Amino acid sequence: MTKVPILQVENLTVAYERHPAVHHVSGAFHAGSLTAIAGPNGAGKSTLLKSIIGELRPSEGRIIHALNRADFGYLPQATDINRRFPISVLDTVLLGAWKSAGAFGRITTAQLEAGRHALSAVGLEGFEKRPIGSLSAGQFQRVLFARLLVQDAKVILLDEPFTAIDARTTRDLLDIVARWHGEGRTVIAVLHDFDQVRAHFPQTLLIARELVGWGATDEVMSSVNLLRARAMAERWDENSVICEPAA
Template sequence: MEHALEIEQLFVSYLGNQVVKDITFSVKKGSLVGIIGPNGAGKSTLMKAALNLISKDKGDIKIFGEPLKKWKKNIAYVPQRSDIDWDFPITVIDVVLLGTYPKLGLFRRPSKNDREWAQECLKTVGMENFSGRQIGELSGGQQQRVFLARALAQKAELFFLDEPFVGIDVASEETIINILRDLKKEGKTILVVHHDLSKAESYFDHLLLLNQYMIHYGASEEVLQPEVITKAYANQFSFLQPKGVNVTS
C-alpha cells in the first residue's frame, strides 16, 4: 500500500536543545493516526518539522514518495488555537475561503464556485449560519470547526491537526472526529496531535507514542498497553487500565 508520509531519522532542535530525536516511521494512505506523548515530548514540533514550518537538524521527509514541495497544495494544516490571532478582523467565510487559495494560482481571486464550495464546507461542520461573523466572536469549539472547514475547502489528500480537541465543547469534538472518520473512509490520510489517552483507541486506528524519541508506532490497542505507555509517561500518572490510561495527559 502506498505511504502518504515517510519520515526517516528526523532530528529537530529548539533554542539549542534537541527535542525530536531520531524519529523514523511511515503512514499508509487512508490512515487516521494520533500522535501522543507527555507534555514536552515534541509532538507539535514533529508535526511542524514534517510540514517544513520549522527547520530540522537532519532527516528525510517524503509525501506520497516525493519531496514535500511537490505535494504542498494537497496538504491541509490546522494549527493549535493558541497559535492563531483571534483578534484579526476576518469573517468566518473568508477564513474558509483561504483554503481555496493554494490551488487558485497567483493573482486569482475566489470565484462564485469557490464561495459556494466554502459555504458547503461550513455546512459540513455545522457552521453555515455563522459565515458573516468575525472569527474572534465564536466559541473555542466553533473556531475549531471553522478551521476544519478551511482545511476541507482545500480538497487536500493529507491533513495535519495540532491538538484540535483542546478547549472545545463535546458537540464540536464529536462533529470533528466524525468528519475525520469520513475523510478516512474517502481515502484521505489524517495525523492528529492528541492529549486525551482515554479516547485515543476509539478515535485512531494507529498511534505514534513519542517522548522526544519514538517509543512505539502501531495499532492503537497495541500502543495503549500499559507496558508500552509507561515507557513514555513514567510516573506522570498512578493507575492504568488494561486498554489504556483513564487520564488526560
C-alpha cells in the first residue's frame, strides 16, 4: 500500500536569535501514521512541533501541507497552560467545538452531548462543573484529551502529553492515542520516555537539533543512533553556532 505524505518538512531550520534549535531537517509524516518525536533534552523536539502548528516561523526551509488550521488538534506542554483562569471542566472541553461553533457561536445540544461523552471517555464523568484549577495534573490532562476528542481533528500534535501524570492516567491516554491511530488520524507526539516510544509508537523521528533518524521505531531507536544523538547534543555549542540565511 502506497504511503501518502500528509505533511512534509523541507530543509527546516528554526532559530532563536540566529542560534538554531532545529537545523536543516527534512522528511515526511504520512497520513494515518503514529509518530514519536524523540531525542535528548534541548534537542529541538518541541520547537519542531510548534513549527508544524505554525507557532514558530522557520528561519529557513518550510512546512508543506494542504491542511486548514482547523484540521490540527494541538496539546501544548502543561507548563504552557494557565490553569488559574476561572473556567469549568465542561466549558474547557467545549473549546474543542470552536471549529463548528465559531468564535462567538452558540454551543448546540449535540455539542454539549459530545462534550459530556468525551469526559466519560476519559474517565471524568461527573466532573463537568468543577473548575479546572481544582484538578490534579492527571485529571487536567484527561480534560485536555477530552477537548481533542471534541475537536475531531485530522492531525493531532501532542507535546510531552504524559509528563508528571500517574501511570493509570498514562495508560488510559495511550489507549486514546491508539484509538485515534485506529481511526486513521495522523498523530505526532513529543516524548522523552524511550520505553513509551518503543512500546506504543511504530514510527519515530529522532532529533538532536539535526535529524538523526526518521522511520520505523525499531530501526531508528537503535543503540547506535541514541549514542549518536547524545553525542550531537553534548557537543552543540550554543554560543558558536550562528545560522546564516541562504543566499
